[in-house]
Amino acid sequence: YAWDANEEYLFRAMVAFAMRRYSSKSTTQITNVLLCNVTDRVSFWFVVTDSSKNVTTVPGSEVEAAIRMNRNRINNAFLLSDKTLQFLKITSTLSPPVEPSTPVWIIVFGVVLCLIVAGIVFLIVSGIQKHKKKNKESTERENLEEKVEVTLENGIPCEALDLKAGHINGVFAADDERFTSL
């Protein structure tokens, strides 16, 4: 928006409002706020006069304090911020960043760690189960091999048969018909 006389009027009104709120007396009028040296840059000096005390100016420190107290309202009236509406010699107090009670990163870390631990436990448990199954299978295989050795004792040469390699099918090994009957 362009800076014109209406905006100046609003500015004077805001300063008067700030003075009223700060000193809690309702005597400050818009006419008490005077602007001077307005430049195209939109920068100017302003003073606040006190009509009750023979048209003297209110001390700068009071004005500064009043503006500091109501800085937020003044900024918002002009849709500006501390950076875009600068009062020289009035530093803004910085608001601390909002910090939640538990830092966010701990929550995320907790989630990640839970997932990892769940994965490890799952893999270890499945590994133990596979191990047990393998042990059971190897004992089964041992039992079947014993049976096969029993059939060996019938005198049938089995060196040609490669029993150790490959998979032994329990159905066949237990079945005597594997070997031709004499």
Added chain:
Amino acid sequence: LSATPETPKEDGRPKWDNKFQYILSCIGFAVGLGNVWRFPYLCQIHGGGAFLIPYFIALLFEGIPLLHLELALGQCLRKGSIGAWNTISPYLGGVGVGSWMVSVLVSLYYNTVLTWVMWYFINSFQEPLPWSVCPLNENRTGFNEECYESTAVNYFWYRKTLNITPDIAESGTFQWWLILCLAACWAIVYLCTIRGIETTGKAIYVTAIFPYLVLTIFLIQGLTLPGATEGLIYLFTPNLNTLKNPRVWLDAATQIFFSLSLAFGGLIAFASYNPTKNDCEKDAVTVAIVNSMTSLYASIPVFSVLGFKATTAYWDCLDRNIVNIINEFDLPEESIMRQNYTSWIRFLNSSYPEKIAGLKLKSCDLQEFLDQSVSGTGLAFIVFTQAIILMPGSQAWAILFFIMLFSLGLSSMFGNIEGVFTPLLELQIIPKSAPKELLSGIICLISFLIALCFTLRSGSYWIDIFDRYAGSVPLLVIAFFEVIGIVYIYKIKRFSEDVEWMTGRKLSLFWQITWRFISPLLLLIVFTAFVTLQMQKPPSYTAWNPKYEGFPMKEEKVYPPWVQAICVLLAALPCVCVPLVALFHLVKQKHRSKNPSFVPPEVFSCQGDNS
């Protein structure tokens, strides 16, 4: 009966589910953090596109031959590094022990880098990002002084993450948040390597492919950012004059060597799980080319983002000057824009030189901002994080970026851990009846406990030491002995017959020449040049010292003597294994030859068993 899940070959050795898993594991091992944060930096400082010439020459004569050698060796002997070299010749067993030791040392510090990545990752879920704002000081009148003098990003990295001490001799205390992240990282590594390649083979599908997706996303995003084209032009403009500097050739050779993760023993371990009749020649060429292409592909988004960052910094500089000038001369708002800034400056300088001088304007030069090149952790944690703040939707970009870095590092960790795990498994440190999960658990636990040293306040300085000394010189030495050992002790004729049997075609002349002469020669030159350059000045480091006069510049300091001794120890220990083991066997041989019942070991051949 159902087949056991490992489907072992006749010799009971686990194998890859399919060829793709194997190739992907090798690629994942080779493609690591260095492809993202070291190659673009080298490209930039060594004349842009011109750097590609020494890079590809080194790839052709050093990278691919050595890679082929390692893969062929592992595939033929079907053993991890220690077992393989013991089989070639007991005198060469030291080469295997040396590479095992390097894998151990590198695993320790590499996972700590991943810890930092994880820390940044879990901090990326906040609004605003914690490295974008400075915290306030005690009475809330201004910002924290250390943060104000440097930048918020620097502060978050050096203070909030590392809590770094100004000197390496001051160790400080353990940083509990880093210990937590370190534990999580080692838990992830354990989760993925728990049963050796059975589990890493599944995990690699994600960790090797995901970074490419993210790089593509960053590529698209990066190219749309303002200033990206400046960054890319700056990166790729070739400056052929730099090729006259031998330093460029040295950097290219070392970059190829370390980028392919040679001499770690991890590649030998990966190849040992292959069936013997596998075309290792094609595999080697594939892996090497994919690795280099990834480096190139990664440098595009990196440099788009860096160009964007430089442009934004340049605009900020201009804007600050413009505000100062407008305030001083009371000119109307928006009278001076970035475009007509130079003409305004010239006009004002001629009319009111004293006023302009009084303003103390900073000279804004885009080239200067582009020249600020960083590599390594500085690129990822300082420069890139700063660029991410400037992008819209910073949280998403930060999360993506750090997951990508984590996957890149994790897939390299698989190779490192495999280089440690496979030889130990073969040496039968734990009884055969004990499950593999126990061995991987022990490895991860011991590594975690030792790596706790890096979570001290001076940890980052120690990681630099490990990176510079344990992960560089020993590898060159080991690779040199690898080539010499195969070519002159195992004899190249035998090896070519083995490779012919495996690949099914005759070994081409290229391999013969490179293996016999070019690669060992190149390695020797690179090693000598590297060591000479290191010796030229006393080893020093840059420390972050808030009390330094030149702060926020880092302070240049020399390592104290005890630290220098540790550096030498780290570099020498793996190398010294080679002669030590040879000596040990010589003594044992002399002892044995006095024994009349001594039988010389049978000559090993690839084709002998497993047909």
